[in-house]
Each structure stands twice: as C-alpha cells, then as structure tokens.
Amino acid sequence: MSEAVRPLKDASAALIDELCAIVGEKHVLIDAADMAGYLIDWTRQFSGDAIAVVRPSRTDEVSRIVKLCGSAGVCIVPQGGNTGLAGGGIPSSGTPSIVLSLSRMNTIRHFDEAGRTVVAEAGVVLEALQAYVDERELFFPLMFGAKGSCSIGGTLATNAGGSNVVRYGNTRELCLGLEAVLPDGSVFNGLTGLRKDNTGYDLKDLLIGSEGTLGIITAAVFRLFPKPLTRVTAFLSMTSVDAAVQALNRIQDRTGQSVEAFEYVPAPVLGALEKAFPELRSPLEGPVETGVLLEVGSSRVSDAKADDTGSTHLATELLLVLEEMMESGDLLDAAIATSEQQRSDLWRMRESVLEAILEYGASYHFDISLPLANISWFLQEMDEMAAALGFETLTIGHLGDGNLHYALVCSDRERWQTLALGRAKEKAFELLRRLNGSFSAEHGIGQSKLDVMRALKEPAQLDAMRAIKRALDPEGIMNPGRLVPLAE
Numbered sequence: 001m002s003e004a005v006r007p008l009k010d011a012s013a014a015l016i017d018e019l020c021a022i023v024g025e026k027h028v029l030i031d032a033a034d035m036a037g038y039l040i041d042w043t044r045q046f047s048g049d050a051i052a053v054v055r056p057s058r059t060d061e062v063s064r065i066v067k068l069c070g071s072a073g074v075c076i077v078p079q080g081g082n083t084g085l086a087g088g089g090i091p092s093s094g095t096p097s098i099v100l101s102l103s104r105m106n107t108i109r110h111f112d113e114a115g116r117t118v119v120a121e122a123g124v125v126l127e128a129l130q131a132y133v134d135e136r137e138l139f140f141p142l143m144f145g146a147k148g149s150c151s152i153g154g155t156l157a158t159n160a161g162g163s164n165v166v167r168y169g170n171t172r173e174l175c176l177g178l179e180a181v182l183p184d185g186s187v188f189n190g191l192t193g194l195r196k197d198n199t200g201y202d203l204k205d206l207l208i209g210s211e212g213t214l215g216i217i218t219a220a221v222f223r224l225f226p227k228p229l230t231r232v233t234a235f236l237s238m239t240s241v242d243a244a245v246q247a248l249n250r251i252q253d254r255t256g257q258s259v260e261a262f263e264y265v266p267a268p269v270l271g272a273l274e275k276a277f278p279e280l281r282s283p284l285e286g287p288v289e290t291g292v293l294l295e296v297g298s299s300r301v302s303d304a305k306a307d308d309t310g311s312t313h314l315a316t317e318l319l320l321v322l323e324e325m326m327e328s329g330d331l332l333d334a335a336i337a338t339s340e341q342q343r344s345d346l347w348r349m350r351e352s353v354l355e356a357i358l359e360y361g362a363s364y365h366f367d368i369s370l371p372l373a374n375i376s377w378f379l380q381e382m383d384e385m386a387a388a389l390g391f392e393t394l395t396i397g398h399l400g401d402g403n404l405h406y407a408l409v410c411s412d413r414e415r416w417q418t419l420a421l422g423r424a425k426e427k428a429f430e431l432l433r434r435l436n437g438s439f440s441a442e443h444g445i446g447q448s449k450l451d452v453m454r455a456l457k458e459p460a461q462l463d464a465m466r467a468i469k470r471a472l473d474p475e476g477i478m479n480p481g482r483l484v485p486l487a488e
C-alpha cells in the first residue's frame with residue numbers, strides 16, 4: 001500500500017468513528033451490500049460510491065454531521081426515498097462523500113386544526129402524510145406514481161409536481177415554511193407556518209428545488225385543504241390535443257375550477273401499457289387517439305348533493321359539458337368511473353406508464369413544459385422530426401399544467417445505439433426555445449440534465465445561482481456537481 005493512501009484511510013476510519021458517536025453504530029452503514037441500494041438510482045442509470053450511509057434521527061444530529069463532514073472535507077449527498085429521476089441523490093464515484101439518508105426522520109411533529117397546517121419531518125413518506133391528514137378529514141394533494149416511497153424532503157428538494165398541480169400547484173405552493181441545516185451546520189428554523197412574513201430574502205424558496213445543493217431540509221410545514229366530498233373521474237377520447245386544451249377551460253368554467261387532474265394519455269402509450277400490463281387497458285370500446293384522464297373534485301356540500309337519479313350536482317354539470325363537447329365534435333367518447341375500483345384502475349393505468357415505457361425498449365425522456373397554446377405545435381413538429389430520425393415516441397403529460405413527458409424510444413435496443421440522439425435533443429431544445437418552453441418541468445436537473453442546463457439556462461441566472469451556491473456553501477460540500485454546472 002502506498003504512503004499516499006494510508007492517511008486518507010485513517011481519516012475515513014476516524015470520521016466513521018465520529019459519525020457512529022453521533023447517530024449510533026447501527027445507523028452508519030459501511031458494508032458494500034448494506035450501502036448498495038443507496039448508491040444506485042431508481043432508473044438504474046446512475047451509480048456511485050460513498051464512505052458511508054448515515055441515518056440520523058434528529059435535526060441536531062444532522063447539524064453535527066454537517067459540521068463534522070465540513071471540517072473533514074467530505075461531501076454530503078442528502079437522500080430521501082431515492083425515487084428521483086435525475087440522479088441527484090446519488091454521489092459521484094471518486095469524490096469522498098457520505099449519503100445522508102433522512103429516512104429515520106419520519107415523525108409528524110404537529111397538526112394545527114385551526115390553521116389547517118401540518119409539520120412533518122423530511123423522511124415522512126408522502127403517502128403516510130396523506131393518510132395522517134385524511135384521518136383528520138383534511139387533504140394533502142401531491143399526487144404521483146412514487147408517492148408510496150418518496151419522502152416529503154425529496155419532494156421539496158425537487159419541487160415535485162405530479163397530476164394535480166393544475167388545481168393545487170407544485171410542492172412549493174403547498175409549503176409554508178422549512179427547518180433546514182445549512183452547509184456550515186447552522187439550523188434555520190422557519191416552521192412558524194405564517195402565511196404573511198415579509199422579512200427579507202425567502203430562504204424557504206431558495207431551498208425548495210435546490211436538490212440538496214444548499215442544505216438539508218429536516219422538516220416542513222404544509223398547507224392542508226378541505227377533503228373533496230365528491231369526485232368524478234373519467235377517461236375521454238378527444239379529437240385532437242387542441243380540442244383537449246380547449247376542453248380544459250370549458251370544464252373549469254362549468255364546474256367552478258374543480259379540475260384536479262387533466263392527464264394526456266395518447267394511443268401509443270395505451271399500446272405500450274397494454275403490452276407491459278395486459279390488464280391495464282383503456283375503458284373505452286373503440287380505438288382512442290387522444291386520451292385524457294380527467295378528475296374533478298369538490299368539497300362543497302351543494303356539489304356533493306345527489307338528485308333523484310343519484311347523480312351528484314358536480315357529476316351532472318360535468319355530464320352536461322361533456323355532452324356539449326360531443327355535440328361540437330371535440331369529444332368522441334367518454335367513460336366515467338362508477339366505483340372506487342374503476343377510479344383506482346384508471347389511476348393505476350396512468351401511474352404505470354413510466355414502467356411500461358422503460359419495458360418497451362431503450363428510451364430518452366424529456367421532462368418539459370410549454371404554454372398550453374403551444375403544446376400541439378410542439379407535438380406535431382417534434383413527432384415529425386423524431387420519426388425522420390428513426391425514433392418512435394411515447395408521450396404522456398400533465399396536460400392541465402402544460403407539462404409533457406416526451407420519450408424518444410426504440411423497441412430494438414441494439415438499433416437504439418445507431419440513432420442520432422444528440423441531434424434529436426438539439427432539435428427538441430431549439431423547438432422548445434422557439435415556443436417559450438422549459439427544458440426541465442418537474443423532475444429537476446440532478447446530474448442527468450447538467451449539460452442542458454449549462455447550454456440553455458440564461459447566463460445571468462446561471463451566474464446568480466453560482467454566486468448563491470458560493471455564498472452559502474463556500475467549500476462546496478453540499479451535493480457537489482448537481483443542479484448548478486461549474487463555470488467553464
């Protein structure tokens with residue numbers, strides 16, 4: 001063994017002893033087999049190395065760990081449920097790092113009935129928070145496929161969106177305050193839950209969406225909503241994407257802004273779903289070109305009231321507007337869920353799309369957003385360009401908020417290697433720029449989109465982000481090489 005290696009090994013051993021002294025030996029994982037699940041991401045695209053995986057259970061432990069790593073020059077990669085899709089929670093190989101798992105910080109600290117807020121620690125799983133709130137007859141809206149394993153800290157760090165942003169906004173809009181450990185180990189306590197607090201720069205908003213690069217979120221206070229008393233879930237076959245976009249506002253106007261989800265599920269995606277999961281099919285008899293999964297919900301007693309036929313006011317209003325859309329030729333067919341089972345089948349279909357695409361073949365996924373008026377323009381140009389370059393495409397989207405998950409795919413994994421992916425990406429980003437879109441809508445930048453960030457983010461914004469990063473994390477120990485590309 002060379003002399004150069006020995007001091008580093010000694011330093012690591014000393015660090016591990018000190019980490020064990022903070023959280024207990026059981027919660028410092030150093031064996032490769034124990035760490036394996038923390039060192040590869042959900043997509044299996046990104047993997048890395050770490051000195052240890054450390055699992056604190058309290059904020060003061062996180063603070064001590066950050067101070068310790070800072071003085072040892074060891075980087076910290078926060079991790080929640082490890083369901084992120086941009087590789088942001090996985091350390092780089094060769095950079096001395098620990099993974100700081102928040103999974104043991106899973107206490108719901110406080111419920112405020114009058115203020116309709118809840119304070120939860122970062123490691124609370126999204127679905128567990130929803131169940132807790134549901135038991136108290138309120139509602140916490142965030143909704144997407146990973147809800148059973150992602151942490152609320154992770155949703156904050158990525159400013160996650162999902163299916164009901166059209167009604168409730170991204171995670172940022174749901175959060176009233178944070179507790180976080182900053183890169184120098186100091187604790188920022190912003191858990192007051194105040195709705196008005198104009199006392200300067202908003203650290204909460206800096207930390208939300210910072211993907212672990214500015215500090216570790218340890219707890220948050222969230223707004224809660226009245227529980228919908230009635231919901232109607234339907235699968236629509238529209239004549240075109242433009243007709244679907246117009247339908248959104250018609251339904252919003254008719255139902256008092258009650259659209260909770262408006263999800264685009266076109267024919268090729270229905271095909272891929274059926275191939276991967278034969279039991280998951282469109283509920284409509286005939287072929288569907290432009291499918292939309294629609295959900296409306298209301299917490300108003302008058303909307304939940306049933307008439308003589310048993311139909312609620314909300315359902316009646318929805319049926320009326322659907323009939324009008326059929327008469328005007330925009331809507332071809334519709335199936336309305338008549339039981340909770342049918343509703344959950346429709347949602348299972350939507351939430352299985354990502355897995356179906358990954359099974360279909362090799363793929364590259366754009367996570368983009370556009371003004372609603374430009375969506376069909378983008379799809380038309382992009383589909384033509386992709387076909388000309390030999391790609392198939394599988395596109396889904398949270399159409400109600402303008403977010404498309406556009407995947408270039410090829411069922412033949414060998415042929416995929418011969419396709420001009422770089423050219424397709426270039427063309428797609430150029431088209432997005434022309435149509436005022438964003439190259440990263442909700443999954444974040446992590447490590448997967450760093451090159452795009454460097455190339456396309458406005459230089460003035462990139463410089464400001466780098467200055468903020470330097471000011472808060474001068475030693476660069478918080479999740480280095482993620483989100484903010486280095487200056488050239």
Ligand SMILES: Cc1cc2nc3c(=O)[nH]c(=O)nc-3n(C[C@H](O)[C@H](O)[C@H](O)COP(=O)(O)OP(=O)(O)OC[C@H]3O[C@@H](n4cnc5c(N)ncnc54)[C@H](O)[C@@H]3O)c2cc1C
Pocket residue numbers: 042077078079080081082083084085087088089090102122143144145146149150151152153154155156157158159160161162163211212213215216217218354442443446479482
């Ligand atoms: C099947 C599936 C469907 C999905 N659908 C959607 C969707 O519709 N909409 C959407 O927005 N996202 C979606 N996602 C991705 C989504 O971003 C994540 O599921 C979730 O937000 C990440 O939470 P996590 O706890 O797993 O975070 P992780 O994957 O552990 O981490 C994600 C990032 O946050 C950082 N981080 C994690 N915890 C903290 C913390 N406490 N403090 C500071 N930084 C932290 C990590 O360092 C990393 O950069 C989906 C993922 C899957 C697998």
